Amino acid sequence: MExxxxxxxxxxxxxxxxxxxxxxxxxxxxxxPDEIWALQHHPVYTQGQAGRAEHVLAPGDIPVVAADRGxxxxxxxxxxxxxxxxxxxxxxxxxxRQLVSALEQSVIAWLAQMGIAAATKAxxxxxxxxxxxxxxxxxxxxxxxxxxxxxxxxxxxxxxxARINPCGYAGLRMTQVADLLPAAQVPELEVAQQGLLDxxxxxxxxxxxxxxxxxxxxxxxxxxxxxxxxxxxx
Amino acid sequence: xxxxxxxRIEFPCEYPVTVVADAGAALRAQVFQAxxxxxxxxxxxxxxxxxxxxxxxxxxxxVITATGxxxxxxxxxxxxxxxxVRMVL
Numbered sequence: 001m002e003x004x005x006x007x008x009x010x011x012x013x014x015x016x017x018x019x020x021x022x023x024x025x026x027x028x029x030x031x032x033p034d035e036i037w038a039l040q041h042h043p044v045y046t047q048g049q050a051g052r053a054e055h056v057l058a059p060g061d062i063p064v065v066a067a068d069r070g071x072x073x074x075x076x077x078x079x080x081x082x083x084x085x086x087x088x089x090x091x092x093x094x095x096x097r098q099l100v101s102a103l104e105q106s107v108i109a110w111l112a113q114m115g116i117a118a119a120t121k122a123x124x125x126x127x128x129x130x131x132x133x134x135x136x137x138x139x140x141x142x143x144x145x146x147x148x149x150x151x152x153x154x155x156x157x158x159x160x161x162a163r164i165n166p167c168g169y170a171g172l173r174m175t176q177v178a179d180l181l182p183a184a185q186v187p188e189l190e191v192a193q194q195g196l197l198d199x200x201x202x203x204x205x206x207x208x209x210x211x212x213x214x215x216x217x218x219x220x221x222x223x224x225x226x227x228x229x230x231x232x233x234x
Numbered sequence: 235x236x237x238x239x240x241x242r243i244e245f246p247c248e249y250p251v252t253v254v255a256d257a258g259a260a261l262r263a264q265v266f267q268a269x270x271x272x273x274x275x276x277x278x279x280x281x282x283x284x285x286x287x288x289x290x291x292x293x294x295x296x297v298i299t300a301t302g303x304x305x306x307x308x309x310x311x312x313x314x315x316x317x318x319v320r321m322v323l
Contacts, residue, residue: 009323012321015291019254019293020254020321020323023282024252026284033248037323194240
């Protein structure tokens with residue numbers, strides 16, 4: 001009976017979460033328990049380490065942030081559910097490939113519950129419905145622990161994806177749950193988050209998950225008392 | 235579909251706390267004071283400080299033995315009240 005801890009962070013700016021994630025990875029990697037951070041981001045383009053600037057076509061007023069993960073540029077915004085697994089891989093008996101697979105299969109299983117048939121593609125990480133991408137992956141392993149993670153398009157504005165070559169592919173079509181189901185069947189974000197966490201916990205070898213305390217719980221979509229908008233690291 | 239009441243962790247437990255603040259804020263003394271007040275007896279060896287890559291943020295990680303949600307709430311409020319703090323989690 002092992003349960004993974006979940007911090008539901010609500011809607012957050014990218015940069016402070018990124019800083020917190022790195023701080024945690026450097027903090028106590030051997031002994032601190034695994035966690036999943038579940039959240040949404042304010043609109044932002046994030047560029048991978050080897051990401052090529054030419055794939056950022058016309059970012060406009062949306063900030064572009066460099067992230068120390070693999071992969072090319074992608075977009076995050078409200079209505080897209082983000083999951084950052086901070087997992088000590090060896091302790092879970094996982095290698096990177098198995099972690100990627102666990103994340104992809106979690107999304108596929110969750111979509112299947114709603115009658116959406118999705119699949120992975122060879123040589124193109126992520127989850128696809130037909131040829132349109134519904135979930136993106138970008139991971140980094142440091143000191144044996146994973147960070148960055150998974151972004152699942154649930155009910156968001158997909159237009160900003162048209163201003164980049166998502167994941168480095170010109171013309172890659174993006175899709176989302178809200179475009180694949182009748183409106184009445186689209187789950188609320190909180191329901192979707194819990195459904196995906198059920199899948200993720202099990203596929204990472206846990207029996208279940210718990211919200212971590214008051215700050216971690218709820219996910220009321222707000223930032224903490226210190227407003228982290230105006231002078232954000234971008 | 236409805237939202238189930240999700241399970242919560244049980245106390246006492248090891249609880250990592252991360253504080254992210256603007257670079258240049260006098261963070262350390264303020265944060266130590268908040269921990270002294272709300273989580274006395276924390277192990278100073280289990281603290282990590284770092285600056286973000288482009289130097290805009292600094293962060294401090296602590297691992298405490300949390301005794302309950304009330305304690306965490308008070309600790310988090312104390313930490314969020316520190317000047318320059320952006321996020322506590």
